[in-house]
Amino acid sequence: MTTRIDPVTAPYPDYARDRLERLSLPDGKPLVLFATLATDQRLFERFFGGGLLDRGHLTLRQREIVIDRVTARCGSEYEWGVHVGVFAQKAGLTREQITSTISGDPEDSCWSEEESCLLRLCDRIDAGCTLSETDWRDGLAFFTPHALCEILMLCGYYRTVSYLTNGLDLPLEAWGARFSQYP
Template sequence: MTRVAPLAPPWSDEDATGINGWGHPDRTYEPLLLVRCLQRHPNLAARLRKLGESLYVDARLPPRLRTIAILRICALVRCEYEWGGQAAFWGPIAGVSNDECDALVTGDDPGWSPFERVLIAAVDEIESTGSLSEETWKALGDSLDDEQRMELLIAIGWYRTICTLCNGMALPVEGWMRRWPSA
């Protein structure tokens, strides 16, 4: 199954609070396998959760752009687990269609706006070089201010980290998540 066994119920009150503190307040899915594995190291889990929440609470980056960037980094590092959860839950909330989610894996163009193409290329550049060229930074500045560009960099880096955790722990896609698009 996984390389790290998830914390098994019954959970202590502290563990239940930590596990249930992750995710959207209106979620209908059970606590994520990732979260139950992370809760084996509760101090680390709590610190990771704070950073993750900061990308969604009082965030300045538009949800659709954030979700496209997250889905793209998940696709680039071949993390079906995190991509599947993002595509199933956040895609619809952020207005990213199933075809658009799939295109971020396949490389197809379902009709991205010119700026969305810049955004996707920026994620690709970050993954391949670890940075952004001056040209890409300026192109992102056509629609994003400095604070939004910083949020974008943090979101890509944070989800790169989450994908590394998911892939490294060999987490299987959960039943409610989307699967990779067919070839």
């Protein structure tokens, strides 16, 4: 494994042990991203302070569509692959929908009207770092104002995660999905 910062290995630092052990995924190891951030207590704790993987204003499916779209647009095969590998089935995403998050269009026939709106919002936020008044009104047809705020936050947070995974040159998780699996 080559990365720009070597991840921690067991035994983990006290401040990270519980979280790394609790969040270990399919192979029983913590994600390389988490183990890398655990090399610095401040960065590790701040990173986890901003997460939005709890029950919020969006369903699991909506949340995963946002995360998959944003990370794919940012070219973060690492984070996209983690989320597809862990959550796509739970969120009920089809192979066609997963492919569409990488290279598709919000108007692809595999999406409902609400999901097409969600993807358009993600694309607009990614392209312009904001939502126009029209985008906001269109979003209100399907989402509450707080859900729209959560969409903005998810887009920003996972853009940051994409910066980290790409900038740290993290190796892909062995069990994670790959862009090439969804041509």
